[in-house]
Amino acid sequence: MNIEKMISPTIRNIPPSGIRKYFDLVNEMKDVISLGIGEPDFVTPWNVREAGIYSLEKGYTHYSSNAGFIELRREIAAYLKRKYSLDYRPEDQIIVTVGASEGIDIALRALIEPGDEVIIPEPSFVAYKGCAVFARAVPVIIELREEDQFRLTPELLEPAITEKTKVLILPYPNNPTGAIMNEDDLRKIVEVLKDKDIIVISDEIYGELTYEGKHVSIASFPEMKDRTILINGFSKAFAMTGWRLGYACGHPAVIDAMKKIHQYAIMCSPTTAQHAAIEALRNSDDDVQAMVREYNGRRRIMVDGFRKAGLDCFEPLGAFYTFPSIKKTGLTSDEFCERLLMEERVLVVPGTAFGDCGAGFIRATYASSIENISEALIRIQRFVERYSNAK
Amino acid sequence: MEELLEILEKNSKLSEEQIAVMLGKSVEEIKSAIKKLEDEGVILGYTTLIDWEKTSKEPVTALIEVRVTPQRGEGFDKVAERIYRYPQVKACYLVSGGFDLMVVIEGKSMKEVALFVAEKLAPLESVVSTSTHFVLKKYKDKGVIFEKSRPDNREVIIL
Ligand SMILES: Cc1ncc(COP(=O)(O)O)c(C=O)c1O
Numbered sequence: 001m002n003i004e005k006m007i008s009p010t011i012r013n014i015p016p017s018g019i020r021k022y023f024d025l026v027n028e029m030k031d032v033i034s035l036g037i038g039e040p041d042f043v044t045p046w047n048v049r050e051a052g053i054y055s056l057e058k059g060y061t062h063y064s065s066n067a068g069f070i071e072l073r074r075e076i077a078a079y080l081k082r083k084y085s086l087d088y089r090p091e092d093q094i095i096v097t098v099g100a101s102e103g104i105d106i107a108l109r110a111l112i113e114p115g116d117e118v119i120i121p122e123p124s125f126v127a128y129k130g131c132a133v134f135a136r137a138v139p140v141i142i143e144l145r146e147e148d149q150f151r152l153t154p155e156l157l158e159p160a161i162t163e164k165t166k167v168l169i170l171p172y173p174n175n176p177t178g179a180i181m182n183e184d185d186l187r188k189i190v191e192v193l194k195d196k197d198i199i200v201i202s203d204e205i206y207g208e209l210t211y212e213g214k215h216v217s218i219a220s221f222p223e224m225k226d227r228t229i230l231i232n233g234f235s236k237a238f239a240m241t242g243w244r245l246g247y248a249c250g251h252p253a254v255i256d257a258m259k260k261i262h263q264y265a266i267m268c269s270p271t272t273a274q275h276a277a278i279e280a281l282r283n284s285d286d287d288v289q290a291m292v293r294e295y296n297g298r299r300r301i302m303v304d305g306f307r308k309a310g311l312d313c314f315e316p317l318g319a320f321y322t323f324p325s326i327k328k329t330g331l332t333s334d335e336f337c338e339r340l341l342m343e344e345r346v347l348v349v350p351g352t353a354f355g356d357c358g359a360g361f362i363r364a365t366y367a368s369s370i371e372n373i374s375e376a377l378i379r380i381q382r383f384v385e386r387y388s389n390a391k
Numbered sequence: 392m393e394e395l396l397e398i399l400e401k402n403s404k405l406s407e408e409q410i411a412v413m414l415g416k417s418v419e420e421i422k423s424a425i426k427k428l429e430d431e432g433v434i435l436g437y438t439t440l441i442d443w444e445k446t447s448k449e450p451v452t453a454l455i456e457v458r459v460t461p462q463r464g465e466g467f468d469k470v471a472e473r474i475y476r477y478p479q480v481k482a483c484y485l486v487s488g489g490f491d492l493m494v495v496i497e498g499k500s501m502k503e504v505a506l507f508v509a510e511k512l513a514p515l516e517s518v519v520s521t522s523t524h525f526v527l528k529k530y531k532d533k534g535v536i537f538e539k540s541r542p543d544n545r546e547v548i549i550l
Contacts, residue, residue: 019548019550022547022548023547023548026547026548032547034545034547034548036547036548036549037545037546037547037548037549038549038550039545039549041543041545043541125550126550175550293394293397296413297398297413297414298413300412300413300414300415301409301412301413304412347547347548349548349550353550354550370402370405370409374409
């Protein structure tokens with residue numbers, strides 16, 4: 001038997017990740033400063049860790065209900081109300097998932113029939129396209145532009161919509177660009193969508209990490225409430241990536257459909273994490289705020305550093321990424337990253353890892369200490385100078 | 392202002408230039424804000440937190456509960472001053488509860504600290520009694536946990 005041939009062509013045809021080679025290179029190197037990590041450098045606040053430990057001590061080691069502990073869903077509802085003025089019923093409008101990742105996956109699977117189109121603005125998180133393809137959807141890519149600060153505009157959205165469009169992914173605050181969409185930006189999108197049969201999957205996992213104004217959810221527009229599946233989670237704001245916990249909110253019919261998949265594929269989300277998350281939502285506002293402040297200081301240092309190094313860097317106002325243009329160096333994103341790693345031992349990610357239109361950009365994260373960031377920026381400046389002079 | 396202080400309290404090694412960028416202010420603004428805070432005595436100094444255990448010098452720390460009779464018209468301040476003026480005294484607090492002053496002393500050896508208590512502290516007229524607790528192990532000081540620095544064990548690339 002040819003085992004390879006047994007693999008589903010849909011999966012087989014997905015190209016291998018372009019960043020694989022960096023793993024191999026880095027493994028053989030010392031003193032590398034990595035600005036390539038898309039997760040907080042902070043450890044989960046102690047009160048939250050302690051709540052998880054306590055639940056284990058008490059022997060809470062069983063399944064929860066499929067949708068997650070009702071106590072946690074109530075806290076999620078209260079949190080969304082408090083933060084974003086959103087109203088979701090804990091009983092039938094919220095499902096607790098294994099990270100935002102699962103939320104994205106089951107939202108797509110609940111909606112998609114093979115051949116349906118899913119509009120995905122890029123550059124963005126790699127999972128959207130992957131999950132859309134797994135669900136046998138046809139991804140329709142919108143190429144976001146730096147001159148729009150990587151926001152989605154009606155001019156870009158409208159031409160992408162066809163009869164077959166089922167879903168729009170709205171990935172803000174954005175990984176990798178750090179772009180955000182404020183209320184006015186969203187209103188323009190709402191105008192386009194409000195009388196179309198399109199569901200928005202709004203990935204707001206970085207909502208809390210917004211550095212100018214407050215994050216606004218598209219679900220807070222009354223005409224969008226039922227047409228939106230809100231995806232969120234604990235990984236970024238609460239520094240809980242390894243706990244694997246997130247949630248999705250939406251119309252009861254959609255949540256019910258997602259629950260069917262979740263129930264058969266996952267059963268329930270990890271309960272230790274659920275206990276910890278209850279504590280996170282109740283008592284971590286100060287910790288979250290302290291992390292946001294710290295990120296904001298580093299964000300400014302990093303943007304300033306890239307600009308001083310002579311690179312154009314638009315002002316990212318969310319998440320923990322900067323997305324400078326490296327076109328000036330005459331290198332491609334991939335060449336830049338590989339040479340920067342080999343010559344200066346700094347690891348950043350090529351913009352092309354997040355979509356073809358990421359060409360000419362790199363993603364650098366400031367989820368790293370000020371000391372690391374400052375040292376990395378010195379090395380980057382030296383590197384950029386070398387290539388600018390060589391030209 | 393508060394944010395500036397919080398940044399400095401956590402890491403006073405940052406340069407004025409770095410702080411200015413972090414807060415979105417000009418270097419001049421930061422310089423004059425710091426100067427003002429220093430002049431007003433809000434910022435009293437810049438110190439370094441050292442784990443002396445890891446050096447060849449291993450100073451001994453003791454917490455001393457001191458019970459005193461307050462003096463007429465002076466309250467506790469006068470006795471406290473006579474105590475905190477000694478350079479060996481690293482901290483001195485007036486506290487509520489079963490005793491009055493909590494005095495933190497550092498010395499080169501247990502003997503030195505004990506002698507200081509016996510010769511300088513206990514004999515003070517208004518000191519009624521002292522109770523000395525030697526520190527055996529420091530787990531955390533000034534908000535910093537005394538442990539080997541935690542390696543960054545995250546994967547090098549995560550999309
Ligand atoms: C935009 C975005 N959405 C979702 C996720 C996944 O989050 P979770 O850990 O909750 O699955 C990430 C993680 O990097 C992300 O960047």
